Amino acid sequence: MFKFTITKKSKKSRARLGLLKTSHGVIETPVMIPVATQASIKTLNSEQVKKTGSQLLICNTYHLRLRPGEKVIKSLGGLHQFMNWSKPLMTDSGGFQVFSLGFGRDFNVSKIIKGRVKSQIKAGQQPKLLKITKTGVWFRSHVDGRKIFLGPKESMEIQSALGADIIFAFDECPPPHANRAYVSDSVELTHKWAELCLKHHDKKQALYGIAQGGHFRDLRLKSARFIGSLPFDGFGIGGELGGSVLEMKKMLAWVTAELPEGKPRHMLGTGHPEDIPAIIASGCDTFDSIVPTHFGRHGTAFTSSGRLNLSNLIFLKDKKPLEPGCECEACTGYSRAYISHLFRSRELLGMQLLSIHNLTFFNRLVSDIRRKIEEGKF
Ligand SMILES: [Zn+2]
CATH class of the missing domain: 3.20.20.105 (Queuine tRNA-ribosyltransferase-like)
Structure with missing residues (x-):
């Protein structure tokens, strides 16, 4: 099964909202x-x-x-x-x-x-x-x-x-x-x-x-x-x-x-x-x-205020989560200091946590745009 339906077209750009139906589920x-x-x-x-x-x-x-x-x-x-x-x-x-x-x-x-x-x-x-x-x-x-x-x-x-x-x-x-x-x-x-x-x-x-x-x-x-x-x-x-x-x-x-x-x-x-x-x-x-996962494995976190290079020494003293307010597993459980330590010690968990956060960040960025299209603001 495969069906694509455009549910809304933006008046401000060529953007559109749609539903892609496949036999493994519907994609927004x-x-x-x-x-x-x-x-x-x-x-x-x-x-x-x-x-x-x-x-x-x-x-x-x-x-x-x-x-x-x-x-x-x-x-x-x-x-x-x-x-x-x-x-x-x-x-x-x-x-x-x-x-x-x-x-x-x-x-x-x-x-x-x-x-x-x-x-x-x-x-x-x-x-x-x-x-x-x-x-x-x-x-x-x-x-x-x-x-x-x-x-x-x-x-x-x-x-x-x-x-x-x-x-x-x-x-x-x-x-x-x-x-x-x-x-x-x-x-x-x-x-x-x-x-x-x-x-x-x-x-x-x-x-x-x-x-x-x-x-x-x-x-x-x-x-x-x-x-x-x-x-x-x-x-x-x-x-x-x-x-x-x-x-x-x-x-x-x-x-x-x-x-x-x-x-x-x-x-x-x-x-x-x-x-x-x-x-x-x-x-x-x-x-x-590949950007969210590739950069994540190399120590870069994407946040709404820009990129953070977690290998940098300054993050070892930073108690904040990667992105305050982010509900991903990395941000709700771990500090920038800990993740920085993981990268500086070449622990695999660091790559995993940044991949989780970056994918969540990118998906949120896109779902925010979907909401804006819905509201006529994009
Ligand atoms: Zn996060």
Whole structure:
């Protein structure tokens, strides 16, 4: 089962409130989706994740394909049962790893480069460790070095075996510093793969197509129009979206204007607290972010008055909770001083407490925006 209903549209922005119905429950949108790369939110069990207010999680097809393998997960009852998560799940397609393990690794760059980007990658150029062909991508496993092939058909088969509620079409996520000709070719490839994904989709799961196009306006419009015209259940917005919140807003406006109004939109792989209002105001219904958990494991707490680096000595004398008034387990039971001590002593509990607080903080930030949309204030 999959149904998306828009319950309210903002008059102040393109934001909308909605309900995503799946066979594992109803999701209130807009919503932030924590990333459970290897079928786990690092350091937390599923009960702890639920208590942070998280409504659904996204897992990575590429990682689960390598370890333990989709057949193992299927034989153990599918991803929900395997990881003891009864709420909805998404899997990505492996397309992002074409970038992160390819040019992303070669040039040591992330999807988003702040400031001006110089084109360094030309049409036809190949990354060092993987080979992009017309039918799919050859990867060299980072686990044991074996070669694996992932194309539209393979991605659909793996995601079907994993059994998430929402899955994504296999795409090529172009690097942010690719030239126009490279991105143009890449968009064509993503479009061809999108059609093949629809052909190989077993229809038991909701399938989202992914619009690409880098920072080139015409390519973004072309991709959003083409992907938006295909019979997908929803749409992902992939690739880089500029080096600032302002640019992201401008580029999201190009794309969301071309996508069908009544279907859900997911922004792939972004979400610092300062980005979130812009993502939602641009009309995205869901977005996934590693920020709360990744930064949490590295000692950063997000609060309404900014970031705290808990490894800092000054917090060893601070009796306050991370965020006064926060009802998460970390804030109701532990002081900044104790959590600082945990990080300074490299105790795993520190990572766990900050992951709990940060997920709670992000989920609260988004639910506050949902309330504001409801009240006509956003
Ligand atoms: Zn808290």
